Amino acid sequence: MLRIEARPEPSRRMLLATPFLAVLLTVVSGALLFALLGRDPLVSLHAFFVTPVSSLYGLGELGLKATPLILIGIGLAAGFRANVWNIGAEGQLVLGAVCGGGVALWFWEVDAPWVFPLMVVAAVAGGMAWAAIPAFLKTRLEVNEILVSLMLTYVAVLLLSALVYGPWKDPEGFNFPQSRMFGEAALMPPVVEGTRLHAGILVALAVALAAWLWQARTLSGFTLKVVGLAPAAARFAGFERRRTVWLTLLLGGGLAGLAGLFEVAGPIGQLVPQVSPGYGFTAIIVAFLGRLHPVGVVLAALLVALSYIGGETAQIEAGLPQAVTGVFQGMLLFFLLATDFLIRYRLRPVARRRGAEGR
């Protein structure tokens, strides 16, 4: 018999080992799945995990796709630690793209070094403003932030649509729903030759580092933890619940806004009706896979980004339909989440005792 036993404290060894265990389990069950569907398991797995990272361009793509996930994941993790449920990062991302992109379009013909900083300010402010609505309603009227932030995502997407189909439409664009291409001063050039990787990845990593230091060393980082764990104790200690709600939502909104700007000023280069394939939602998974820790978020973002790119490669190289790659990705996430168990608990063999318990 095996008995489940809580560890006195999380196991460091398991913390490092479980991701590998999860990937191993995914590989084994994935191979079974592919074989069952009549595919060569080795070719499929190679396409999923190896091809995407076996070239400089591929690594650049990985960083490009991970950048928004890291930025948003860091912001959301801070909120989730304090029990603030911002589900609407996608909408905040869109607002960041709208505001930052709006500046780029307004100063379309201006080629000055201040254009881009102004776009950054506008994007962060836009994301924050969108997150401030649930923050305001939550702190003033106790309106649940899950509903408000989620509903505002749909509104944000429609707002962007109204703009690119309407006033911001490219006058030379044959009335298609897209803005002008941004000017040189408003674009983020690649930082590595031969890739599309832009400076956003450096910003994302810097934000992760700062979040780590903030969380570990400063009082306000500590506050978040306490408020999340025990509201009563936090009140007693004089920490303001309201301030926490505002702080985390503005942080999450601002970072999501920044992520939105990096998408439109980086690889897209203009405003289009769809600026994100759902990064704001995927980042929620990333935050939890990373166990709400900045370093974990960075690693989780890279892994999740790989699973998306791997899904495309598997379609191209192994001819797998997208449905299979979705199932496979779900399995990977399930295993990652399930093996977390081993960090906090252990299985102990126990001698079976006869008697009252045996019945």
Added chain:
Amino acid sequence: MTLKTTRRTLLAGAAATGALALPGSRLLATEQVKAGWVYVGPIGDHGWTYTHDQGRLDVEKALGDKVVTTYVENVAEGPDAERVIRQLAASGNDIIFATSFGFMNPVIRVAKQFPKVKFEHATGYKTAPNVAVYNARFHEGRTVIGTIAGRLSKSGIVGYIASFPIPEVVMGINAFTLAMRKRRPDAQIKVVWVNSWYDPGKEADAAKALIDQGADIITQHTDSPAPLQVAEERGVSGFGQASDMRKFAPNAQLTAIVDHWGPYYVERVKAVLEGTWKSHIIWHGLKEGMVQIAPYGPRVPEEVRAEADAVKQGIIDGTLHPFAGPIRDQAGELRVPEGQSLSDEELLKMDWYVEGVQA
């Protein structure tokens, strides 16, 4: 499940023959083309993407082991599209079909990096020596169905379910309205925008709302057969979109505008095989068979069939122009005087509605 496996096996078989041919004889290898498709939706949408995938299957059928096809579905318009297109080019595809307007700028960027690969972009306007553009004159089909509606509507009110106000959709609404009002000068076309290409529930709701407002004919520029199903149930009539949707509405479907990409795809892949591929912009319609009219439904009487056929023939001969003057806009202003007609260039960026449209 069974159907799926069959189709997959077929594909796997084609891939296997390709792989076998490669090492054995160099001659065969050069006589084989790899063709890739990039889809914006799932191939199971039974609409836009579905019809393109039918075209891909036509290529496989027509060219047998001379071609190996690959596709990637559900590719988001944005940074992901560029990566997918690039990967298809890098993995040895000789010709790549990108089947959504939003793929235009990514195609142009990748095409610069892969001058030897041929690219084909649907519905756009940017070309390059190795980028061709193809599009279908869907509005010609709208002229035919508008003719039928003008003869068969009793209330004179038609419900038009539209996706997004891009020129293609605007043109369609206008062509339909002009043809209908030629037979029924008091006809009123009520347009409802569902802000989605693809949401069966919402499309059905829009159809119900329009029928409740007195529409006795429903037509749509969205992808799913849901509006036709509603028409069948409510005893009104409608037109199929993108493919023949008779199965969903055996009585209600008067006819359907069918997108037929297969012949063009076969022709272009063949051109690559024979080394005769050249860049071009083509806009094919009823004449070339890229747009087709499905068999008429039981509710279309003989004389109306004859009139619709005459209109179709007129467009094919060039004796009938769907946008021949006089054309007045919604405000009643004369936009195209008698004896003139709108040029292709004017059509391709159309953003105004003709008299009789309520949008």
Added chain:
Amino acid sequence: MDPIVATTVSVISAATPLLLAANGELVAEKAGVLNLGVEGMMLVGAVSGFAVTLITGSATLGILAAASAGALLALLFGLLTLGLMANQVATGLALTIFGVGVSSLVGAGFVGTPVERLPRLDIPGLSDLPVLGPLLFGHDALVYLSVAMVALTAWFLGRTRAGMILRACGENDEAAHALGYPVIAVRFAAVLFGGVMSGLAGAFLSLSYTPMWVEAMTAGRGWIALALVVFAAWRPWRLLIGAYLFGGVTILQLHAQGLGLFAVPSQVLSMLPYLATILVLTLIAAGSGRRRLDAPACLGRPFRPPA
């Protein structure tokens, strides 16, 4: 049919899938489990219900299959979150990714095939009554079930001992455990119920609302259902208001477009259901005056009985 009556009938069918799925999620959340996989469970329910109905010709079997398929995904979720204490939010989102994939894999062969719509339950005489007839009679079984389940859930949670135990597990799992209630088993049951209801919501989509299978046909309705649970402040009857409000505004904005009532971009009209939901929730909060946290206190928190 009178236009107002006809519109109301449209609202009923727009609200029904939301109501079914939200009802299931409400019970799961009342027991303390947050399952964000509603969209995935709905899709799997939709495709299973469609496939089985098409193959067997029996809508009853189809509905049962949809419920079982939803429950199967919920079982997976329960094993991970209740058995292995995996994070509920992340597991739910992963369940949606998984469900989208599974449904499109299973459904690929069924695209483009129609199926008989669920039969309407007509009561001779009554269905022909003016106004009341089309409003109250002549809907299909799932519509009646959606409303009946709200009443049943309200009664169960509010009036029965089992319902009280379920709420106790969501409000204070440790105390419930100390009193000898099987917290994990109760939560498992609640999660499975949530899966069954999501599966039924999917079946309504693919068998009644739009009788067909196309990929991703839920088009985000699972997310709206989740939001409605919050809107309802975890009270079953308010769910009914929320679902009909959302469905109602959706239909009305389509009508407003058809009538050409407002000279604004259609996108602005499409925003209305979302804005209306926020507005009404805010008004309720402002009107009630008192501060309270409506969410079950243990929502989303893993529980492991002390050894």
